[in-house]
Amino acid sequence: MSTAALLTDMYEYTMVDAALRDGTAHRQCVFEVFTRHLPSGRRYGVVAGLGRILEYIKNFKPSDEDLAFLRDNHIVSTDTINWLENYHFSGTIRAYREGEMFFANSPVLQVEGTFAECTLLETVILSVLNYDCAIASAASRITSAAGSRPCADMGGRRAHEEAAISASRSAVVGGFVSTANLAAAKRYGIPCIGTAAHAFTLVHDSERDAFESQVQALGTGTTLLTDTYNVEEAIRTAVEVAGSELGGIRIDSGDLASMAQKARHQLDALGAKNTKITVTNDLDEYAIAALATAPVDSYGVGTRLVTGSGHPTTSMVYKLVEREGADGHMHPVSKKSFGKSTDGWRKRGLRVYEYGLAQGELVLAGPADKINDWAASQSEYEEVKDLSIIAIDHGTIDESLMTREALFAARDYHNEALRELPVNALSLSDGEPAIPTEVVTLN
Amino acid sequence: MSTAALLTDMYEYTMVDAALRDGTAHRQCVFEVFTRHLPSGRRYGVVAGLGRILEYIKNFKPSDEDLAFLRDNHIVSTDTINWLENYHFSGTIRAYREGEMFFANSPVLQVEGTFAECTLLETVILSVLNYDCAIASAASRITSAAGSRPCADMGGRRAHEEAAISASRSAVVGGFVSTANLAAAKRYGIPCIGTAAHAFTLVHDSERDAFESQVQALGTGTTLLTDTYNVEEAIRTAVEVAGSELGGIRIDSGDLASMAQKARHQLDALGAKNTKITVTNDLDEYAIAALATAPVDSYGVGTRLVTGSGHPTTSMVYKLVEREGADGHMHPVSKKSFGKSTDGWRKRGLRVYEYGLAQGELVLAGPADKINDWAASQSEYEEVKDLSIIAIDHGTIDESLMTREALFAARDYHNEALRELPVNALSLSDGEPAIPTEVVTLN
Incomplete structure (x- = not known):
């Protein structure tokens, strides 16, 4: 049976194996997905792929065949095989909506759970977001340039055959109305043209x-x-x-x-x-x-759509930002690697508006209670929007996010969110991000 | 059941539907895959993906679910559904070996069969070749630059999750020795590292x-x-x-x-x-x-490998070059589209050597018998190599091309073929193709 369990880098399993032996596997953790920078000159990025990620997490439990592969190749120990037999992601995922804009350091997706259960999801989450966001971001620029004229995806032949199907889906998030790709039409209910x-x-x-x-x-x-x-x-x-x-x-x-x-x-x-x-x-x-x-009257777009119009990946990374210590409390963690350091604590992305026009991205960093308190105290201000939703709540997947309706709702959401950005967001020329991002640490 | 039958653009089915009504569906045809130009500045391209194409053709016959989709969405008529129920590719595919170099106008893959059976394969063949060749071409440059130091694929997270698996495979064709991706390790027997x-x-x-x-x-x-x-x-x-x-x-x-x-x-x-x-x-x-x-001692390569190091697709196209006429004879056909015209007649790619060093790519174009006569008459000259092999012979797939052994043999073949190119092929700077291509029409 085909599961998502091997859409992983080997080190995820060997890390889990070692962590199960030493006990850290069960420490509560918060991992976050973000990019350190938008592609050069781009004004904004567009989130896509969340629905696909949820499908994978739903089908992540390794099959007997997967387990045999891990055992026969001595990738993990027997104890780890036993642990994997009962794998179920029991954590919580908070994510930017599909169709939402993101910028450098936007906490696009946050995974909270034990070290072991979160670690195994790194590659599949990154693969989906890195590709799908690249395509949705390109699609958004293309449909903006097209104005009221409809755009159809005709790029299937210029991308990997499975990537092509995801590209059709991401193109819809970015404003496309149809696809030439039959597999995409069938899987996602996208209108098909030819x-x-x-x-x-x-x-x-x-x-x-x-x-x-x-x-x-x-x-x-x-x-x-x-x-x-x-x-x-x-x-x-x-x-x-x-x-x-x-x-x-x-x-x-x-x-x-x-x-x-x-x-x-x-x-x-x-x-x-x-x-x-x-x-x-x-x-x-x-x-x-x-x-x-x-x-x-209409445009058929191929190669440049499915290759992200010059930026075929989004440089998203998956980083541990907070974890339980030996004292049972959560602590911020960060690496100091030159040019690639990270900030500790979980984040929350908010967008600040004035007269309905986006002024900036506010990224709160801090302990969960402080972030929740801040968010609650701000609820009276209509002009701050929490950009994230809870996609998985303690293991329970919000399956409404995996539907055809959610895909087309994402396109509508995107169209509205784009209208709320300063008009320079629509400029095709290289420039600064459409709005500035500020990270504020609450502690 | 999952088949490859919907990895197609809708127009392939509607064209078949119309052609079945008017009778041209049964005309013998020759389609060819080639690129009009190498990516800007590149000295050569590397063929990869043939083994994957054969897997898809083997599993192309539409399932009941596929047929229901085509019927329920009124994409084809009932007569065409009946024809599809018995689909089996009965034609012949001649292709450049995996690991072989290609240049502009190299006839990388040639599909001969009826119009209907060949037309349905357009998208899946192009998707595989356009992606896999892009990755193998980048991998070859990367491993050349690395010299004797081994390169490992660590790019899974920066590409679509299924493309990532194909990228690991294509990286091997281009000289990589290992991958971090477990699904690729399992599917293709590639050594796994982490x-x-x-x-x-x-x-x-x-x-x-x-x-x-x-x-x-x-x-x-x-x-x-x-x-x-x-x-x-x-x-x-x-x-x-x-x-x-x-x-x-x-x-x-x-x-x-x-x-x-x-x-x-x-x-x-x-x-x-x-x-x-x-x-x-x-x-x-x-x-x-x-x-x-x-x-x-060794390199782990990610983003730039799986995105083709600046060229994520290969611009391969699938063009009808020869077809049966009302007279029952084969005729060359070509389109005149501005900047995208094609040459009629089937092609055969040969490489000409002198002292074991490649001097040029000779592309013969002409009727089948003339090409075969020429190839036979040249067999005494050791310094001309026929670059293509028969991958499917009247519907019978050479399954040895789909094995793990074939993948690693492709890497060996590639290493040798690279050594036979002029040394400027190894230059990383932009320049002309390593050898010139000449198209000669025999008729």
């Missing part, structure tokens, strides 16, 4: 034959690919075949702005005033911004 | 406690992480705890060259002359080249 490939035209004896076949199969509402040979001829043939009710045409090469403009004039002259023009061809936020004045 | 995280030191009351625990669990041959607080103190403690037989130390921050040098002096002075030094921290081929003179 046109045709050049091969479909080429396998036929003529472009007209291909268009006739496609219209016969899919109706006049279909989108015909018009750049296999000559775009002008193709459009003429397309309207002859489908009539002026032709749904759309796709252009996949050349100078898209002037080709779209010419196509629009030609379509209008042929009476196909409602025929949509969709363009594809290595589009990203910059290319789409440059097409703003061209008569384009 | 040290400890900073959290392990932090959860203990002291660094000494942590080191004692790790040595107790894993023996003195283990590798201790020494940069949580102060490297010099940590090394002193490490040797006190483990003795001079300590297996290794890991440094994960700071100026790695001078820290390694200092650590080596300190270890030697403490009598731990055989204790290895492994370094990690956002390493790539450039950082590793800069460490050549530092006393480092």
Whole structure:
């Protein structure tokens, strides 16, 4: 059986093995996921992947096959195998919502539990967040640049085949409306779209034959690919075949702005005033911004979406910030590594608003009771928002966060949160984060 | 049941649906995978992923659940569902070996069969090749820069969790010796390695406690992480705890060259002359080249490996180049799209050598019989190598290409093929491809 238990680095198991022997495995711990910096020049990042993480944690318990692998390869001792047979994450996870913005040092996800149960989740949590946030962050910039024109994910072929499915999901968080990827459509209920490939035209004896076949199969509402040979001829043939009710045409090469403009004039002259023009061809936020004045109706985005538009990972790390000591109390811990030091104590991310406009990210650090007291005392101030939700409460997963509805709600949440940021957040040029982050230690 | 049948873009199914109605679905076709250009400045690319593609093709037949999805969402007609129920790829796939170099226009993979059976494989073949080749290409540069020092994949956490497993595999093709990722170790039999995280030191009351625990669990041959607080103190403690037989130390921050040098002096002075030094921290081929003179024994490589060291995808495309016409004969086909035109006829990639040194890539294009005649007539010349092998022969998969042995054989093949390239192939600076490619049409 396939579980998530081996989506781990070996050292997680060997650390647990050693810690079970010496007793520290049972110490209460708080681990946090954050990034030390946004990708160079980016104004904000977008959280995605929480629903997927919860699926993995739900299915983390090692199978007999997993345990046999760990035993036969002498990765852990028999005592640890026995402990793993009863593995169940009984801790608590607090996380930024999917669709929420994050910045450097935002406590995107916090895992509280015993050292052993938290340690095993490091790799799978980081893998999901590092990829999914990279894609959602790129998607957000792309859909911002597209304005009211819908964006469709067509990137499956340019990413690892499973990453592609997650990319479709993260693209929705960042504002995409549809995907070409069937596995993503099935798994997440994302609306599925498609046109045709050049091969479909080429396998036929003529472009007209291909268009006739496609219209016969899919109706006049279909989108015909018009750049296999000559775009002008193709459009003429397309309207002859489908009539002026032709749904759309796709252009996949050349100078898209002037080709779209010419196509629009030609379509209008042929009476196909409602025929949509969709363009594809290595589009990203910059290319789409440059097409703003061209008569384009929708964008298909591939490579640049699924590779995070230049930033394919988010540099999220998973760090121990607080743990139980021999005295039974929680203590802050931090490493001093040069350039990679960490701050002790658990954190809480809040966003401060003025007239509904975000002014900054406030990261509180401190003992749990002090943070809770502060948060309670501030509840009367409407203009401070707690950015995190409890996704797992003492082992009980909030399964509503794993649904299709949660995915589309994340997109709505993201759209709203983006409108609350200063307008420079929407700038595509390199610059400072949209809002400053301040870390305040309460103790 | 999980099959590969939905690792497809929707248009592949709708094209098949239309082509089944009009009869072109049964036309014999040749599709080819190639890239129009290497990533900017790269001297060569490395093929990886063929074994994974064969696994997918073996498991491509849609399950009842897949068929229900296609039917319920009206993606294809009932006739097409009936056709899909009996899907079996009965065609032939010729491909560059895993570990082989490729250049712009190298016919990396060629799929021959009916239009319908070949069309459905487009996305899954491209997804695998685009990702796996990107990682193997980066891995090759990284291991070249590392020379005789072994490289371990530690990138799982910085990539999508399933991509991470494929990255470990592709890293082996490119010369890596081990991985931290347990799922990859289990699936592909890759040697697994690990040290400890900073959290392990932090959860203990002291660094000494942590080191004692790790040595107790894993023996003195283990590798201790020494940069949580102060490297010099940590090394002193490490040797006190483990003795001079300590297996290794890991440094994960700071100026790695001078820290390694200092650590080596300190270890030697403490009598731990055989204790290895492994370094990690956002390493790539450039950082590793800069460490050549530092006393480092091995490298752990993460982010930059799994993101293709700046080039996370390979821009491979899947194009129809030849198909049966109404006359029953094969005809070359090509699209004219501006900047993305293709050349008709099937291709065959050959490498030409002189004194055992590769001089160029010769890509023959033409009808099957002419290519076969040419290849046969050239067999007397030892200095021309046919770069492709038959991976699927009329539906029969060469399952030896899917084994663990094939993976490690690919690494050996790659090492040899790299030695046969002009030495400028090993240059890390941007430049021209290591050898020129010439396309010759035989007709």
